[in-house]
Amino acid sequence: MTTTTLAVLVPLLPFLGAVAGLLLGRTAPGFVRPLAVLPTLTALVLAALVAARQGGDAAVDAATELTPTGSVPIELALHIDGFAALVAVLVGLVASCVQIYSTGYLRDDPRYPSYAALVSLFTSAMLLVVYSGDLIVLLVGWEVMGICSYFLVGHYWETPEARAASLKAFLVTKLGDVPFLIGLFALATDAGSFRITRVLGAVASGSLDHPTLIALLLLAGVAGKSAQFPLHTWLPDAMAGPTPVSALIHAATMVAAGVYFIARLLPLFEASQAAMVVLAVMAAVTMAGSALAALAQDDIKRVLAYSTIGQLGYMSGALAVGDRGAAVFHLLSHGAFKALLFLAAGVIIHAAGTNSLAAMSRMRNLRDRIPDAYWTMTVALLALAAIPPFSGFFSKEAVLGVAEHVVTGHTEHAPAAAGWIVLVAGLVTAVLTAAYAMRLWLLAFRGRGAEAPDHGRQPLTMTVVLWVLAVPSLALGGFAFRLLPDWFDGRDLSPTLTTSVLGTGVALVGGIVTYAAWRHTTALTARVPLGAVAAHPEGDAAQVEAEAIATHEPAYGDIAYAPDPADPGRLLLGPLHRHAAAGFHLDALYRTLFVRPVQAGASLVRFLDREVVETYVRGAGALPRWLGTAVRRAQTGNVQTYVSALLAGTVVLAVAVVLVATGA
Amino acid sequence: MTLAATVGILATGPIPITTAAADTHGFLSPTGVEIAFLLVGLVTFGAAIVTVTTRQLVHAALWLVVTLGGLAVEYLLLTAEFIAWVQVLIYVGSVVVLLLFGLMLTRAPIGRSPDADSGNRWAALTVAVASAAALVWVVVDAFRTTWIDLDGPAAGSTEATGASLFQNWVLPFEALSVLLLAALVGAIVLSRKAKAGAATTAESTSAARSEKDPRTEKGSRSEKEGTR
Amino acid sequence: MHLAYPAVLSALLFCTGLYGVLARRNAILVLMSVELMLNAVNLNLVAFDVWLSKTAEETLHSGQALTLFTIAIAAAEIGIGLAIVLAVHRNRGTADIDKLRDTSERHDPDGPDSDALAAEQSGEAQKAEATA
Numbered sequence A: 001m002t003t004t005t006l007a008v009l010v011p012l013l014p015f016l017g018a019v020a021g022l023l024l025g026r027t028a029p030g031f032v033r034p035l036a037v038l039p040t041l042t043a044l045v046l047a048a049l050v051a052a053r054q055g056g057d058a059a060v061d062a063a064t065e066l067t068p069t070g071s072v073p074i075e076l077a078l079h080i081d082g083f084a085a086l087v088a089v090l091v092g093l094v095a096s097c098v099q100i101y102s103t104g105y106l107r108d109d110p111r112y113p114s115y116a117a118l119v120s121l122f123t124s125a126m127l128l129v130v131y132s133g134d135l136i137v138l139l140v141g142w143e144v145m146g147i148c149s150y151f152l153v154g155h156y157w158e159t160p161e162a163r164a165a166s167l168k169a170f171l172v173t174k175l176g177d178v179p180f181l182i183g184l185f186a187l188a189t190d191a192g193s194f195r196i197t198r199v200l201g202a203v204a205s206g207s208l209d210h211p212t213l214i215a216l217l218l219l220a221g222v223a224g225k226s227a228q229f230p231l232h233t234w235l236p237d238a239m240a241g242p243t244p245v246s247a248l249i250h251a252a253t254m255v256a257a258g259v260y261f262i263a264r265l266l267p268l269f270e271a272s273q274a275a276m277v278v279l280a281v282m283a284a285v286t287m288a289g290s291a292l293a294a295l296a297q298d299d300i301k302r303v304l305a306y307s308t309i310g311q312l313g314y315m316s317g318a319l320a321v322g323d324r325g326a327a328v329f330h331l332l333s334h335g336a337f338k339a340l341l342f343l344a345a346g347v348i349i350h351a352a353g354t355n356s357l358a359a360m361s362r363m364r365n366l367r368d369r370i371p372d373a374y375w376t377m378t379v380a381l382l383a384l385a386a387i388p389p390f391s392g393f394f395s396k397e398a399v400l401g402v403a404e405h406v407v408t409g410h411t412e413h414a415p416a417a418a419g420w421i422v423l424v425a426g427l428v429t430a431v432l433t434a435a436y437a438m439r440l441w442l443l444a445f446r447g448r449g450a451e452a453p454d455h456g457r458q459p460l461t462m463t464v465v466l467w468v469l470a471v472p473s474l475a476l477g478g479f480a481f482r483l484l485p486d487w488f489d490g491r492d493l494s495p496t497l498t499t500s501v502l503g504t505g506v507a508l509v510g511g512i513v514t515y516a517a518w519r520h521t522t523a524l525t526a527r528v529p530l531g532a533v534a535a536h537p538e539g540d541a542a543q544v545e546a547e548a549i550a551t552h553e554p555a556y557g558d559i560a561y562a563p564d565p566a567d568p569g570r571l572l573l574g575p576l577h578r579h580a581a582a583g584f585h586l587d588a589l590y591r592t593l594f595v596r597p598v599q600a601g602a603s604l605v606r607f608l609d610r611e612v613v614e615t616y617v618r619g620a621g622a623l624p625r626w627l628g629t630a631v632r633r634a635q636t637g638n639v640q641t642y643v644s645a646l647l648a649g650t651v652v653l654a655v656a657v658v659l660v661a662t663g664a
Numbered sequence B: 001m002t003l004a005a006t007v008g009i010l011a012t013g014p015i016p017i018t019t020a021a022a023d024t025h026g027f028l029s030p031t032g033v034e035i036a037f038l039l040v041g042l043v044t045f046g047a048a049i050v051t052v053t054t055r056q057l058v059h060a061a062l063w064l065v066v067t068l069g070g071l072a073v074e075y076l077l078l079t080a081e082f083i084a085w086v087q088v089l090i091y092v093g094s095v096v097v098l099l100l101f102g103l104m105l106t107r108a109p110i111g112r113s114p115d116a117d118s119g120n121r122w123a124a125l126t127v128a129v130a131s132a133a134a135l136v137w138v139v140v141d142a143f144r145t146t147w148i149d150l151d152g153p154a155a156g157s158t159e160a161t162g163a164s165l166f167q168n169w170v171l172p173f174e175a176l177s178v179l180l181l182a183a184l185v186g187a188i189v190l191s192r193k194a195k196a197g198a199a200t201t202a203e204s205t206s207a208a209r210s211e212k213d214p215r216t217e218k219g220s221r222s223e224k225e226g227t228r
Numbered sequence C: 001m002h003l004a005y006p007a008v009l010s011a012l013l014f015c016t017g018l019y020g021v022l023a024r025r026n027a028i029l030v031l032m033s034v035e036l037m038l039n040a041v042n043l044n045l046v047a048f049d050v051w052l053s054k055t056a057e058e059t060l061h062s063g064q065a066l067t068l069f070t071i072a073i074a075a076a077e078i079g080i081g082l083a084i085v086l087a088v089h090r091n092r093g094t095a096d097i098d099k100l101r102d103t104s105e106r107h108d109p110d111g112p113d114s115d116a117l118a119a120e121q122s123g124e125a126q127k128a129e130a131t132a
Helices: A005-024 A029-054 A081-105 A111-129 A135-156 A162-192 A196-202 A211-225 A234-240 A245-254 A254-264 A266-270 A271-296 A300-320 A324-352 A371-384 A390-409 A415-447 A460-487 A497-521 A541-556 A568-575 A577-579 A583-634 A637-660 B003-013 B016-022 B032-053 B057-075 B081-105 B121-144 B158-167 B170-212 B214-227 C004-023 C028-053 C062-092 C112-131
Strands: A061-064 A076-080
Touching: A005 A029, A005 A061, A005 A081, A005 A111, A029 A081, A029 A111, A076 A081, A076 A111, A076 A196, A081 A111, A081 A245, A081 A324, A081 A460, A081 A541, A111 A135, A111 A245, A111 A254, A111 A497, A111 A568, A135 A162, A135 A211, A135 A234, A135 A245, A135 A254, A135 A541, A135 B158, A162 A196, A162 A211, A162 A234, A162 A300, A162 A541, A196 A266, A196 A460, A211 A254, A211 A266, A211 A271, A234 A245, A234 A300, A245 A254, A245 A324, A245 A541, A254 A266, A254 A300, A254 A324, A254 B016, A266 A271, A271 A415, A271 A568, A271 A577, A271 A583, A300 A324, A300 A390, A300 A415, A324 A390, A324 A460, A324 A541, A371 A390, A371 A415, A371 A460, A371 B057, A390 A415, A390 A460, A390 A497, A415 A497, A415 A568, A415 B057, A568 C112, A577 A583, A637 B121, B032 B057, B032 C004, B032 C028, B057 C004, B081 B158, B081 C028, B081 C062, B121 C004, B158 B170, B158 C062, B170 C062, C004 C028, C028 C062
Parallel strands: none
Antiparallel strands: A061 A076
16 A cells, blocks of 8 residues: 555544444444544554655655635645654554543443544544645644534533533634634635645745734634643643543644644744744743643642643744744653553542542552552653653753754744743743642652542553553653654754753752652641542542542532642742632633623623514514404304305495496 | 496397387386385385394294285286296295294294394394495386386296296206205205104203203293293 | 386395394294395396396296296205204204304304203213113
8 A cells, every 4th residue: 555545544544433433332332442442543553654654754745636616726635744644653642542541441431432433533633634735624623623622521511510611622722713714714815725835835935925914813723722821721621521531632632733733834934033922922921821820730630731731832832943843842752741641640530539639648558559550650740840861851852952042043943032932931831840740749649648549450451551651751752852853854853961951950959849848748738638539439430530520619619729738839839829720810811801791792682682672573473463363353153244244345346346337 | 328228238138129118108107007016015025124123033924924925916916927826835835834833843932032133233234225225226227217018918927937947947947856856855864863852852851951051041931932 | 017116126125135134143034034035036037037028029938937946946945944943953952043153263152162062962862862
């Protein structure tokens, strides 16, 4: 088979799996699990084959036009360069891991068939986005991901949190998608084509008329999808979905789509200095703010969600300084270790029966119950904190190194201001990242107090996957930074001495300070009893998690926050803690700025409709009704009355006829 | 063109001679036949009025006899003697008797009944007067000058009627006999149940009805009046 | 004789019958009024036939023939009509036309009740038949 055929099969297989799963879900439950896992696994193998064949050489391009579509043609096109090939492998890997993990995680869930089919559909859409060489086809995958995300976040639709979160995720990403769509149209009008290769050609020849406008419009869509400030608020709430969904969608793939999109069209963004600065500011605000917020969260998955936002900020930062190699490198390593973090968090939530770090810090021996999750999570957290030699270190160093390059003026791709912004914000975030990683680890695994509840052994499917993902988390960076430049633009990705020392140093400082704070506060743990544990420890992990989500707010008073004085994050953040826990009140701000006026407008419209328009409608109906009543009154049933009226009419007519005939 | 001429031509068609001949006769010079016709007509019309206005139901039937008899005399005056005798035989002899039977079988009250007219009376009066005015106006306007020559052989003698009936009207005549048969059968079918019901349970049902339902008080009262 | 005399008498008789049909409550009186109307028509037919038979050379005496037919049909009509009135009287307990309002809007309490009454009575009649 040619590379093109293989590449076509990669998104197609999960799609067919999804269709078959939806069709057979009720009639043949036995096929659901193979139909979920096997197409995704095959897609992973094929993606790896495609990557091996492509091998970082010239991009594979193929296109076919199904039907003429007016002035700007839309083609089914593939454009597989090194980025696409490797990102597809990552997507396939994470998706396969998540599918396998889900078979254990949602073991007893009655809605598993539709869940698995949606995950497959989602995988297919993401692979389409990755491989597509046509922007409209890319948009199709982009939007399919949006709707899948809506359904999957709302998987526990019995809980009000999940319903609200799914709606919020959908609406906020759509808010970005509208300017995105307009930007795509503007781009295609300027470039004369939706094909990525032609668009890039047009950019290179400088024939774009409005690069800044287009870039900013596209950035809005990217900010929505990749959860960048100011459209990031949906991602922490989206943790109301099942953990595997969080791992797949909200860590490794969907949110990466925005970053990947910029990486594909980076020359377009580079054509506009303003867009690069905006991107840099966006990235800086996102990473620093989300790291602070992560330090204050009580829900383990919300910590990881904010961490995801921060790491995506790193990628955006790398793009803002004009190096997509570093960005995609970080995307790859982050995809691996963040998926691992989420999946391990799923195991922890199942084992502890709660998603609250405050409650976990009051459990002894949680790590002995789940040694696999303990070890793999440790690896992933080290990678997240960018401690050498874990993979996160190398990718983050690549980002910081590029920023430092720009600052010192070694490159003309990006404005120096962007370099400074990214570098400073990156270092600050490195401290905070290490701090919240440390806090998470300490609270989850170093708890003291009562014995952790026994929720039985974790399913094999769930633990094996953790080790599979631990391998790239541990080793990807070290091997990859030498090989990846061949696949990417050829720019060097190896860590520079300055940033390595600086980055590792601040990370160590963050970790040590957090440890000290924890030592200081941990004595309070025993004095303040706190926590709630799921009521059905024998249930499968999904049920335990749903209960944990549903009980968090009643038990602690807030979805993101627990009144726990033993939290080291409280000590470290001081008065900032309250605001950080609430995500710096952005939700409240948006509520005041947008939601309230819209609701007021809606109630005004409702009033107008009910009271004003309805009155006219009623009036229009009342007149015929009165006429009808009057006419009905004539139907007395008295035959003599009828005949009287008939004859009276006859007389009148006859007289009229006679008068007319005589010409009177 | 006036209404009279219009209707006159419509009615007379290709016979303009009569109009010319009729011009010689005026309303102010009635013959003896006309006087007789007018008087009998007045009686007939008065009897008809009483028939439809009297409050005593049986009297209405009797005044109907007067009306129909008056009409028979009018037929005689119009020289249609066969029709006149048929009128007397069938209408006065059988139809009125039938109607009287009907009145008795439906236990119509004897004596003045206050509710002989329905609430529709004033509308009916209006319609009747209006149509009468219209009809009389049209008829008088059309046939003001038309004259019937009653001299010579009688136009409606039994011989003439029989000849025309059995020369020209045999097929409708026979069809009519079928119609009469059908009516006979229909009447029997309609009243057969009545006979079965009336023979055995007329008394018991009406008694039970008056006990059970005050709504039929009127019916039972009329029944009492009938027996009285 | 002037043709107007019988014609006017016929019109007046017809309208008298019309009034009776519209104003009388008892169904048999209505039938009588119908007879009046029929006779008015008969008078018209006879008068015109006599007039035509004198003026035309050839005549079919169609007016008189039609009068005879009308009389025959009136006889049939009166028989059937009386049978119907009797049937109604047997079922409803009344021969008053303005009480037979089954086609009306169901505002008056008479309509459905009289139906129920009729059903009750026919049921009783059948029972009585069975016992007899």
